Amino acid sequence: AQTVTQSQPEMSVQEAETVTLSCTYDTSENNYYLFWYKQPPSRQMILVIRQEAYKQQNATENRFSVNFQKAAKSFSLKISDSQLGDTAMYFCAFMTSVGTALIFGKGTTLSVSS
Amino acid sequence: DTGVSQNPRHKITKRGQNVTFRCDPISEHNRLYWYRQTLGQGPEFLTYFQNEAQLEKSRLLSDRFSAERPKGSFSTLEIQRTEQGDSAMYLCASNTILGRGQPGELFFGEGSRLTVL
Numbered sequence: 001a002q003t004v005t006q007s008q009p010e011m012s013v014q015e016a017e018t019v020t021l022s023c024t025y026d027t028s029e030n031n032y033y034l035f036w037y038k039q040p041p042s043r044q045m046i047l048v049i050r051q052e053a054y055k056q057q058n059a060t061e062n063r064f065s066v067n068f069q070k071a072a073k074s075f076s077l078k079i080s081d082s083q084l085g086d087t088a089m090y091f092c093a094f095m096t097s098v099g100t101a102l103i104f105g106k107g108t109t110l111s112v113s114s
Numbered sequence: 115d116t117g118v119s120q121n122p123r124h125k126i127t128k129r130g131q132n133v134t135f136r137c138d139p140i141s142e143h144n145r146l147y148w149y150r151q152t153l154g155q156g157p158e159f160l161t162y163f164q165n166e167a168q169l170e171k172s173r174l175l176s177d178r179f180s181a182e183r184p185k186g187s188f189s190t191l192e193i194q195r196t197e198q199g200d201s202a203m204y205l206c207a208s209n210t211i212l213g214r215g216q217p218g219e220l221f222f223g224e225g226s227r228l229t230v231l
Binding site: 004006033035043044045046047050052091095097100101102103104105106107109 | 155220
């Protein structure tokens, strides 16, 4: 069974600083997809970034980038130039290449302060 | 594109009553998912449909839970004989499968919050 582990329940960062959220996963599959989702307080979940396991290059979306280490089964999210609007719960998620259910970690609550 | 819509947004019920939630996915999406999320936790997968076929059910989906997607469009999630432990946010999401079997982005609704007294 696939599992996703986020070991940091809460993190805090000042505006304009950089923060890294950690995620590890366990799977016997070779092809799969990894995601980071953001859930702002009382708002719906939105996709931040995705990574295909067959791609060696780390995905980047503006201020958000990932460090994907396939052998170590690690998938961390780096947020550069943090903004107040980045305050949210962040979930790491995993999906097999068959495209079945998205499996989520327990989340990391990120607080960005001025 | 109106996004994924869920109704009702909040339901308060007494233990033992039945409740039903509805999800309207993005119109061109053929896959629809139900998740349950308790406070401060990640969403837990319940079940998903491809068109009208229910393809996977989690062990979390007890006999009191039933989900349908009769015409491959909207879906309903019914909980019978509710228990206090059913109190949670029920999230619906939809996507489609892209070329070469790649999963498209999963779009979530705002959720239906259930409180069982």
